[in-house]
Amino acid sequence: MSDDFSDINALHWQFDLLGSIEVGITVLDRDFNVLVWNQFMENNSGILPSQIKYKNLFEFFPEIDKEWFLVKTEPVLNLKSPAFIIWEQRPYLFKFDTSRPITSASDFMYQNVTLFPLTSLEGVVEQICIVVYDVTDEALNKKGIESLNQQLKQISRVDGLTGVFNRRYWEEKFALEHKRILRNGSPASVLMLDIDHFKKVNDTHGHPAGDYIIKTLASVVMQSIRETDVAGRYGGEEFAVLLPETNAENSLIVAERIRENCEKLLPVYEGIDIPFTVSVGVAEFDSSYIDHMGWLEKADQALYTSKKAGRNKVSKF
Numbered sequence: 243m244s245d246d247f248s249d250i251n252a253l254h255w256q257f258d259l260l261g262s263i264e265v266g267i268t269v270l271d272r273d274f275n276v277l278v279w280n281q282f283m284e285n286n287s288g289i290l291p292s293q294i295k296y297k298n299l300f301e302f303f304p305e306i307d308k309e310w311f312l313v314k315t316e317p318v319l320n321l322k323s324p325a326f327i328i329w330e331q332r333p334y335l336f337k338f339d340t341s342r343p344i345t346s347a348s349d350f351m352y353q354n355v356t357l358f359p360l361t362s363l364e365g366v367v368e369q370i371c372i373v374v375y376d377v378t379d380e381a382l383n384k385k386g387i388e389s390l391n392q393q394l395k396q397i398s399r400v401d402g403l404t405g406v407f408n409r410r411y412w413e414e415k416f417a418l419e420h421k422r423i424l425r426n427g428s429p430a431s432v433l434m435l436d437i438d439h440f441k442k443v444n445d446t447h448g449h450p451a452g453d454y455i456i457k458t459l460a461s462v463v464m465q466s467i468r469e470t471d472v473a474g475r476y477g478g479e480e481f482a483v484l485l486p487e488t489n490a491e492n493s494l495i496v497a498e499r500i501r502e503n504c505e506k507l508l509p510v511y512e513g514i515d516i517p518f519t520v521s522v523g524v525a526e527f528d529s530s531y532i533d534h535m536g537w538l539e540k541a542d543q544a545l546y547t548s549k550k551a552g553r554n555k556v557s558k559f
């Protein structure tokens with residue numbers, strides 16, 4: 243009698259434990275009818291155990307992809323091996339609101355889920371137990387760090403003044419593209435651009451006005467090239483542009499377009515007109531350019547030719 247009583251007692255506190263534990267626990271039969279629904283599941287779903295008990299899980303949670311869930315539970319039921327669902331794979335199994343304040347970056351609870359078999363005394367799997375862990379904080383932290391890393395990466399690649407790639411990153415991309423071109427022999431060209439008499443802009447209108455002209459040139463360049471082209475700020479008022487899949491003829495058209503757009507544009511800084519022109523050098527890739535910097539050097543030489551010829555010009559190496 244006293245043994246029976248202590249068994250009942252143990253069962254009672256075990257049920258209490260199940261209720262107060264800060265993880266979700268539910269037990270399903272082989273047809274996915276709910277047998278156990280603990281306090282955590284009730285609190286987060288708003289569904290009472292009396293409402294869901296002996297009912298099919300999928301009726302209450304249509305967001306669970308039934309086909310996928312059957313595949314996931316198959317080894318649990320038939321091979322007695324547990325299965326895991328991590329939030330990186332699937333953010334949640336049950337769509338619960340997050341209990342975090344409204345400022346939280348997520349409006350649902352991220353979950354790690356364990357599915358394991360419950361066997362009868364005969365060793366037959368008759369039920370499946372689902373344990374749901376709330377990992378919202380961990381997930382948001384990780385996502386926050388990832389996005390911060392992404393931002394840092396972006397900052398380290400981009401020139402702060404103009405938003406185009408900085409020299410270091412541009413050269414990295416240029417070197418990679420050069421390798422690819424050496425291998426497949428596809429046409430490509432590179433441009434070097436430099437603002438004419440830029441020192442005069444600074445001297446006459448001041449450094450901030452000079453910065454404004456540099457930014458203006460960057461936006462002219464970006465508007466004049468394709469998405470697959472790669473523009474970078476190479477020096478103070480000097481830009482480099484890589485034009486993949488572009489032969490000399492077509493790259494001269496692009497260079498001329500940039501030169502003309504700059505000439506036509508009349509930037510106004512603090513009420514003062516500051517016209518400017520650019521000189522451009524163009525060099526098409528040649529298989530003898532084994533070194534990428536040797537290729538760029540050709541564009542620089544062509545730029546020098548444009549400067550010597552009176553500026554506001556495009557020259558081809």
Ligand SMILES: Nc1nc2c(ncn2[C@@H]2O[C@H](COP(=O)(O)OP(=O)(O)OP(=O)(O)O)[C@@H](O)[C@H]2O)c(=O)[nH]1
Nearest residue numbers: 436437438439440441442444449450452453478479
């Ligand atoms: N405002 C501003 N000026 C810069 C920046 N970087 C470099 N410069 C200036 O750009 C000027 C470049 O002058 P130079 O290289 O002599 O050439 P230039 O006056 O453009 O003459 P040419 O290139 O021969 O037509 C210098 O006065 C630099 O101080 C920058 O970020 N902002």
